[in-house]
Amino acid sequence: MSTTQTATELPVETYLGQLCRRAFGHRGLMFGIVVLGVVIFAAIFAPLLSAHDPYQQDLLARMKPPFWMEGSDLAHPLGTDFLGRDYLARLLYGARISLFIGIVAASISCVIGTTLGVAAGYFGGRVDLVVTFLVNVRLAMPVVLVSLAVVAILGGSLNMVVGVLGLLLWDRFAVVMRASVMQVRGLEYVNAAKSIGCSTLRIVLSEIMPNIVNNLIVVMTLEMAHAILLEAALSFLGLGVQPPTPSWGLMISEGKQMLLFEPWMIAIPGACLFALVLAINLLGDGLRDITAPENRG
Amino acid sequence: MLNFVVKRLILAALVTSAVLLISFSLLYLAGDPAASIAGESASAADIQKIRELYGFDRPMLVQFFDWLWHALQGDFGQSYFFKMPVADLIADRMTVTLTLGVSGMLFALVTAVPLGVIAALRPNSMIDRFALFLSVMGQALPSFWFGLMMVVLFAVRLNWLPASGSETWMHFVMPTIVLGYYAMPAIMRLTRAGMLEVLGADYIRTARAKGAGPARVVVKHALRNAVVPVVSLAAVQMGFMLGGSIVVETVFALHGAGFLAWESISRNDLPTVQALILIFSCFYIAFTFLSDLLNAWIDPRIRIG
Numbered sequence: 332m333s334t335t336q337t338a339t340e341l342p343v344e345t346y347l348g349q350l351c352r353r354a355f356g357h358r359g360l361m362f363g364i365v366v367l368g369v370v371i372f373a374a375i376f377a378p379l380l381s382a383h384d385p386y387q388q389d390l391l392a393r394m395k396p397p398f399w400m401e402g403s404d405l406a407h408p409l410g411t412d413f414l415g416r417d418y419l420a421r422l423l424y425g426a427r428i429s430l431f432i433g434i435v436a437a438s439i440s441c442v443i444g445t446t447l448g449v450a451a452g453y454f455g456g457r458v459d460l461v462v463t464f465l466v467n468v469r470l471a472m473p474v475v476l477v478s479l480a481v482v483a484i485l486g487g488s489l490n491m492v493v494g495v496l497g498l499l500l501w502d503r504f505a506v507v508m509r510a511s512v513m514q515v516r517g518l519e520y521v522n523a524a525k526s527i528g529c530s531t532l533r534i535v536l537s538e539i540m541p542n543i544v545n546n547l548i549v550v551m552t553l554e555m556a557h558a559i560l561l562e563a564a565l566s567f568l569g570l571g572v573q574p575p576t577p578s579w580g581l582m583i584s585e586g587k588q589m590l591l592f593e594p595w596m597i598a599i600p601g602a603c604l605f606a607l608v609l610a611i612n613l614l615g616d617g618l619r620d621i622t623a624p625e626n627r628g
Numbered sequence: 629m630l631n632f633v634v635k636r637l638i639l640a641a642l643v644t645s646a647v648l649l650i651s652f653s654l655l656y657l658a659g660d661p662a663a664s665i666a667g668e669s670a671s672a673a674d675i676q677k678i679r680e681l682y683g684f685d686r687p688m689l690v691q692f693f694d695w696l697w698h699a700l701q702g703d704f705g706q707s708y709f710f711k712m713p714v715a716d717l718i719a720d721r722m723t724v725t726l727t728l729g730v731s732g733m734l735f736a737l738v739t740a741v742p743l744g745v746i747a748a749l750r751p752n753s754m755i756d757r758f759a760l761f762l763s764v765m766g767q768a769l770p771s772f773w774f775g776l777m778m779v780v781l782f783a784v785r786l787n788w789l790p791a792s793g794s795e796t797w798m799h800f801v802m803p804t805i806v807l808g809y810y811a812m813p814a815i816m817r818l819t820r821a822g823m824l825e826v827l828g829a830d831y832i833r834t835a836r837a838k839g840a841g842p843a844r845v846v847v848k849h850a851l852r853n854a855v856v857p858v859v860s861l862a863a864v865q866m867g868f869m870l871g872g873s874i875v876v877e878t879v880f881a882l883h884g885a886g887f888l889a890w891e892s893i894s895r896n897d898l899p900t901v902q903a904l905i906l907i908f909s910c911f912y913i914a915f916t917f918l919s920d921l922l923n924a925w926i927d928p929r930i931r932i933g
Binding site: 464472473475477480485568 | 642646647657771773784870872878889890893894898901905909913
């Protein structure tokens, strides 16, 4: 009796369960989640993970090497920089800056790009022409050059960099959202909502958005990674986040002076930057694969 | 086709006008450009003098059209720092940037296309995995850090290549690899995807059936068809790469237009910055235009849309 029952009840799997099963089988996604988790943990618990203040200078303990090199001091496991500041503490607090930049800049871009893209895709016609034109103009502007120039003119600070990047990185949101909305806007459930008299806002928010939010999340991860890389590049060029803020790009820039004798000073923050961006990209790729396996490229 | 070309030309012209407007208004982002040239210690009389000298006292619209008129003739004014015409300065530096751009693109194509083809011929093989690994790494690698690590290894440790400068071809080796690796992932993925699609087509089966050798089928029948979107992507990437050369040139102190951009931004030399933004944008617009034309020429369906 019991055997026949289990046979009929077996194949019911919820969508969420399906996603989890796919996620656990996806190596890239798992790697991304673990590394990103570690970075987020390090950023949140930075004061607990290092006893040092990232701004505290100690001119008597300058350029102490990290633990695997000779002459290291266990009080500073990753050594100290040219002002004697603890490198581990700076790295941990630097993770906060990178994550902040990534999340805030990508969110600003997301709002701008999604609004433009959804409007273009939903209304079509002239609205679409204008949005496509704006995207073309935005793509024609070299991002690094423009953001460098604007930050240099208006003065570099963390908030300025975030704002400028947020205002520049919306193009992919607009392109992807426009295409996604165009795919679903003619489907039955949208027409059904229209025929019972739903407002445009309601159709967009509660009928269209839930069906394209997967694509939005994927673009969000890509642009977070993009913003983090750009902030590091701007700070490296000396025109982004200003010292003494512990930005990873700035740490690489400061380590560049010591390139001949202390290459670990650029290797460590660069490796962190690389790992974080890699993790976010793998997370994005993985999410795309598990939510829409047919799009696997 | 003519209809399509005209439409695209109009779009390119409109985008260029918008870019002109934006790069002009950049000068006024700081508020008073005369005050920023004069510096913090200047007196009000000095600022007034500079304002008259550069014509900042005229109405904004007059200034814009004056600047536009001269810019269209290739005159971007005087560099505040170098005290010479911006156009000469940029023309002088652009050779280095274009050399770097072309060599970087060649490097990207020479590595990405064969890898993409082999990956598509043997999906899920070791080579396919390796190619995917390279492209995932390439998308996450901060180019300035990659450049510095190469300097540490090849210039400082092994002493094979010079760390900075732009005198000989040896100076271009590392910048080429760094800039080329930046463009590689997208090209490789597109080559692989294109080849996979084409290899499944009927005419490939026909070519194989009539006895064409494997090399002939892959190169002559498949790659020729798969490579078209790759070339047009490469054109767009080229525009991006020129804009991205600012980081690479700064890392290697390669005296090109990108390095000039960094110098000028640090020195508040706004006419040079303005002209460089404009020129890099125009390169991008031109390359995108070429890529659109190429696509439309190969695929008639695009011409109608």
